[in-house]
Amino acid sequence: MGAFLPILLLAAVAANAGLLLAQALNQDGLYLLDAKRALTVPAGALADWNSRDATPCNWTGVSCDAAGAVTGLSLPGANINGSFPAALCRVPRLQSLDLSNNYIGPDMASEAVAGCKALARLDLSVNSLVGTLPGALAGLPELVYLNLEGNNFSGPIPDSFGRFPKLESLSLVYNLLGGEVPSFFGAVPTLRELNLSYNPFAPGPVPAELGDLAALRVLWLAGCNLVGHIPASLGRLRNLTDLDLSTNALTGPIPPEITGLASAVQIELYNNSLSGAIPKGFGKLAELRSIDIAMNRLDGAIPDDLFDAPKLETVHLYSNSLTGPVPESAAKAPSLVELRLFTNRLNGTLPSDLGKNTPLVCLDLSDNSISGEIPRGICDRGELEELLMLDNALTGRIPEGLGRCHRLRRVRLSNNRLDGDVPGAVWGLPHIALLELNGNRLTGEISPVIAGAANLSKLVISNNRLSGSIPSEIGSAAKLYEFSADGNMLSGPLPSSLGSLAELGRLVLRNNSLSGQLLRGFHSWKKLSELNLADNSFTGGIPPELGDLPVLNYLDLSGNRLSGEVPIQLENLKLNQFNVSNNQLSGQLPPQYATEAYRSSFVGNPGLCGEITGLCATSQGRTGNHSGFVWMMRSIFIFAAVVLVAGIAWFYWRYRTFNKARLSADRSKWTLTSFHKLSFSEYDILDCLDEDNVIGSGASGKVYKAVLGNGEIVAVKKLWGGALKKDMENSGEGSAADNSFEAEVRTLGKIRHKNIVKLLCCCTHNDCKLLVYEYMPNGSLGDVLHSSKAGLLDWPTRYKVALDAAEGLSYLHQDCVPAIVHRDVKSNNILLDAEFGACVADFGVAKVLEATDRAPKSMSVIAGSCGYIAPEYAYTLRVNEKSDIYSFGVVLLELVTGKPPVDPEFGEKDLVKWVCSTIDQKGVEPVLDSKLDMTFKEEISRVLNIGLMCASSLPINRPAMRRVVKMLQEVRAEERQRLEKDGKLSPYYYEDSSDQGSSV
Incomplete structure (x- = not known):
């Protein structure tokens, strides 16, 4: 022990x-x-x-x-x-x-x-x-x-x-x-900042008691469902610097007491229903820098003293009913940077010295009735970047001084009465991206100086009196996406340099006096979707190379002197509009176009021969050939009949199951609704619905790859019906299949965009519904990216996919009227064509936002897929464009990381949270896909940042899709500038760059 x-x-x-x-x-x-x-x-x-x-x-x-x-x-x-x-x-x-x-x-x-x-x-x-x-x-x-x-x-x-x-x-x-915005905040005398913005309060007034908060400096009540008048008591807030009552339903006049906000720096009252005149007195506010009363119902004249405020920088009064002229005092405002007065009823002439004394950066007076000349010194301070005066009654010449305005990025002077020559230097402004001069009376020629317009994306000079030839220097405008000069007097041949414009998406030169042969060697036109050269004097044949243009869907060569045959290569195109009428074409029509549906595309060509009644011109001298042709056709018919009989027998044997029998029974009762010109019928589709042809299956139905008799390949989506439909109805979900079908047809049937999958037609019979799309041979982005085929997606391809999909969503959100929210954006709903161009697909749960629905609208059930659903959507079921933007941010993170939106590797996190936490702990490199070439690391990192912005947990921080498109384009532009500076520019950035891939 x-x-x-x-x-x-x-x-x-x-x-x-x-x-x-x-x-x-x-x-x-x-x-x-x-x-x-x-x-x-x-x-x-x-x-x-x-x-x-x-x-x-x-x-x-x-x-x-x-x-x-x-x-x-x-x-x-x-x-x-x-x-x-x-x-x-x-x-x-x-x-x-x-x-x-x-x-x-x-x-x-x-x-x-x-x-x-x-x-x-x-x-x-x-x-x-x-x-x-x-x-x-x-x-x-x-x-x-x-x-x-x-x-x-x-x-x-x-x-x-x-x-x-x-x-x-x-x-x-x-x-x-x-509840309503409470009045009891007026009893908290210490308050300096009160921000209640963007909450779904019950309709109620602005509490008058807030005027008792003597110390208040910031009052933000934007998007709070406020109704009624603005209380005059707010004018007592002498220390208030920021007042924001925007995006509500306020009515009545602006109380004159508001002009007593002696400390005001910013006043935001836009997007309400305020009426009456703008009160005088804002000009005495010594600290006022910004006033925005746009999108109301204000009338009367703009007060003369408004621009007397010495620090005033920004004035937004657009989308009202204001009358009278722009006050002379606007030309004397020493700090005025931005003046937006578009969509009013303003008239009279502009102050003659507007721009001489003010550092204007943006001036937008569009959609009024302003007359007289554009002030000569509009850009004397050299700061002007945007000059927008379209849809007025302006006369006289375009000021010479604009040619010295080197910061100009956007000039829109269309639909006025301007005349004279365009100042030569204007054509070659170095930063100009948009030059719209259409609908005037301008004369002269397009200057060779246009070679200096390195950033020109959109040149619209239609419906003027311009003459002369198109200068070859236009080929130096490497970012040019749209060149529209129809309705002028241009002459001579097309310069071969046009064929080198790799960004060109629209070329519209209709109704001029152009001549010579059509261009050859335009293989750079990978983005051209519209080519309109109608009503000129072109000769020679139609170039077969047109059939190689991957996204061309509008081709109009009518009203010329073209000869020879219609090239069979044009069958490669997927055309929404096709017109070669009124030429001198001859020979046999390509089989795809030899149908009644294309009759109007070929009229006025007496030498053309096809199976369309009235177009085939035969002569007696060709009787022998015709007879031989008839025998050949008979032989083909007999052979086809034998094949048909054998095919029918096989069909009966192969599809004697109940499901197939039901599809093929009573064919006369099938209804086909087309949205594009078709070269097939509903029967051709039904013949291809073989289980061996299934290429996908999801919640809404099966997808078949259908190879039609004419060789065309389409994708057929068969929506679930029958027993499943009954089960859904019994469970209280109603006719979900019907709803999905109607939503998709309603949405896709009217959309025309290169990055939205094309709905060719739909077929219906009882509870069986078929949607027929263009076929995308590379399947979905999700299938490729998260499989052994991911090696096909190098970084340039992934970047292209990201930009294509962004442009498609931007079109839905901001160019469709009304706007469309997809509600199920994910990599499996982004389809890839043969060249890995991307199209947004699957609109079964899409939501059309009417004008009154722009605020988030509650839905009855959650739509979307795990890992892609925005956080606020899961809690609130509120749907607007921000929900799609979050989902697209997840797709961008997939492209950068190569990882799926949810994965056991992440634990309880999703991809967004995993990326954020990994970057915080280890930096950027561990999240980047190791299969990617890191010579593109800077560019990949920028796209990663854009993805994180889109996937912000706070919807207000997510950029609009149009801004996302712009940011993605700027990624490539910035990388190009960096490589140019380092002397490392690869040919890829000239051949495949997508800086201006959208006409938006």
């Missing part, structure tokens, strides 16, 4: 030492460790939170006072997950807590925050908090700053929020708050 005594003593000493070591950390540190244990923290994060330290003052995110007490904790964007930890409120001197941009939630109990008695600043913005706002927050005696924006709090704001003792800043933007 005595031998063991020393050992026991040593063990006791060791245990006591361990106990003392464990207790070395002070109480504040222990509370923080308790809070950490209550949360889910990414592996490796907060690794320096060590229990062996005496204090936590050197831990990540922790700050202390001189005495070593914890006073602050800041862990924004740390990917922390879990409910708000009550242990934090046990830290007695904690004054500042920032856990913004994490995944705190779902609840935040009042008792959890009630103990934070010393807290002065609390930031829990952009988290996952739900339920009602904790009323206990108002009981925190020292609270000065409270930011809960970007969560999913619901219900009315609690009454206790009217009793904050010291609160100066409150932000609840973009939650789900209900």
Whole structure:
């Protein structure tokens, strides 16, 4: 026993030492460790939170006072997950807590925050908090700053929020708050900033009591469902710098008292229903920099004194009913940068010295009735970038000074009465991207100086009196996407340099006096979708190379003197519009076009011969040949009949199952609705619905690859019906198949865009419904990217896919009227053609947004796919374009990482969270697809950043799709500039770049 005594003593000493070591950390540190244990923290994060330290003052995110007490904790964007930890409120001197941009939630109990008695600043913005706002927050005696924006709090704001003792800043933007905007905030005299924007409050007025907040500097109530008049009491807010009441339903006049906001820097009243005249008095506001009263129902004249405000930079009054001239005082505003007055009823002439004394960057006076000349000194300050005056009654010449305005990017002067020559230097402005001069009386020639227009994307000079030849220098405008010069007096041949424009998407030269043969050697036209050379004097044959243009869908060569045969290569094209009528063409028509559907495409060519009645011209001198031809046709017919009989017998044997018998039975009752010119019938489609031809199956039906008798390949989507439909109806979901069919037909039937899959026709019979699309041979992006075929997708190809899909979605969101939200954007719904061009597909759950639906609209069920659904959509079922943008951001991350949206590798995270946490811990490289060539690393990283912006958890931070397109184009432009600077530019950037791939 005595031998063991020393050992026991040593063990006791060791245990006591361990106990003392464990207790070395002070109480504040222990509370923080308790809070950490209550949360889910990414592996490796907060690794320096060590229990062996005496204090936590050197831990990540922790700050202390001189005495070593914890006073602050800041862990924004740390990917922390879990409910708000009550242990934090046990830290007695904690004054500042920032856990913004994490995944705190779902609840935040009042008792959890009630103990934070010393807290002065609390930031829990952009988290996952739900339920009602904790009323206990108002009981925190020292609270000065409270930011809960970007969560999913619901219900009315609690009454206790009217009793904050010291609160100066409150932000609840973009939650789900209900009830009316409360008036009790007027009883919190310490408030300096109140931001309640973008909440679905019940319709209610702007509380007049807010005018009692003498210290208030910021009042943001945008998108709060406000109705009624703006209260005059707001004019008492002498310290207010920012007033935002935009995007509501406010009515009545703007109270003149608003001009008493002596400290105002920014006033935003746009997108309401305000009426009456703009009150005088804004000009005396010494600090005013921006005023936006656009999109209302204001009338009367623009007050003369409005532009007297000495610091005024931005004036937006567009989309009202304002009358009278632009005030002379606008030409004297010393700081005016942006003036947008479009879509009003303004008349009279412009101030003659407009632009001489003001540093104008953007001037938009479009869609008014302004007359007289464009002021000669409009760009004397040299800052002008946008000059937009289309749809007015302007006369005279385009000022010579515009040719010296080297910063100009957009000039739109169309549909006026301008005359004279276009100043030579205007054609070659170095930064000009858009030059629209159509619908005027301009004369002269297109200057060779156009060679200097290195950024010109869109040149529209139609319906003028321009003459002379098209200069060969136009081939130097390498970014040119659209060249429309129809309705002029241009003459001579087409310059061969046009064929080198790799970005060209639209070439419209109809109704001129152009002559010579059509271009050859235009293999660079990979993006050309429209070619219109009608009503000129072109001679020679139709170039067979036209059939090699991959996206050409509009071809009009009518009204010329073209001769020879119609090249059979044109059968390769998928044309929405095809017209070669009124030429001198002859010979046999290609079989695809020798149908009644194309009659109007070939009239006025007496030498053409085909099976369309009235087009075939035969002569007696060709009787022998005709007889031989007849015998040949008979032989073919007999052979075809034999094949047909054998085919029918085989068909009967192969498809005697119930399903196939039902499809083939009673064919006369099938209804075909076409959306494009077709070379097949519904019977051709039915013959191809063989189970061996199934290439895909999903929630809405099966997809077949159909090789038609004429060799054409289409994709046929057969929507589920019958038993499944009954099951869905019995389960309360109604006729989901019908809804999906109608949604897809409604949506795709009217869309014409190169990056939206083309719906050729639909076939219906009882409960069986078929949708027939163009066939995309490379399948879906998801199938290729996440399979052994991923090696086919090098980075240039992935970039092209990203830009194509972005342009398709941008068209849906911002060019369709009304806008269309896809609601199921994912890599499996992006299809790839033979050259890996991308088309957005599957519109079965698409939603058309009427003008009244632009605010997020609640849907009855969640549509979308796991890993792609925007966070706010899963909670709220609110649908708008922002939901699609989030999903597209996930697709961009797939393209960059090569990983699917959900994967066991991510644990409980999805792709977005995995990318964010990995970048935070290890940097960018670990998330990039190892199969990609890292010589493109800079470009890949930029696309990654765009994907993360799109997939922001806060919808308001997601860029619009049109902006996404622009950012993707700029990625390629920036990379090109970098390589040019380093002398490493590869031919790829000239041959395949997509900087201006859209006409938007």
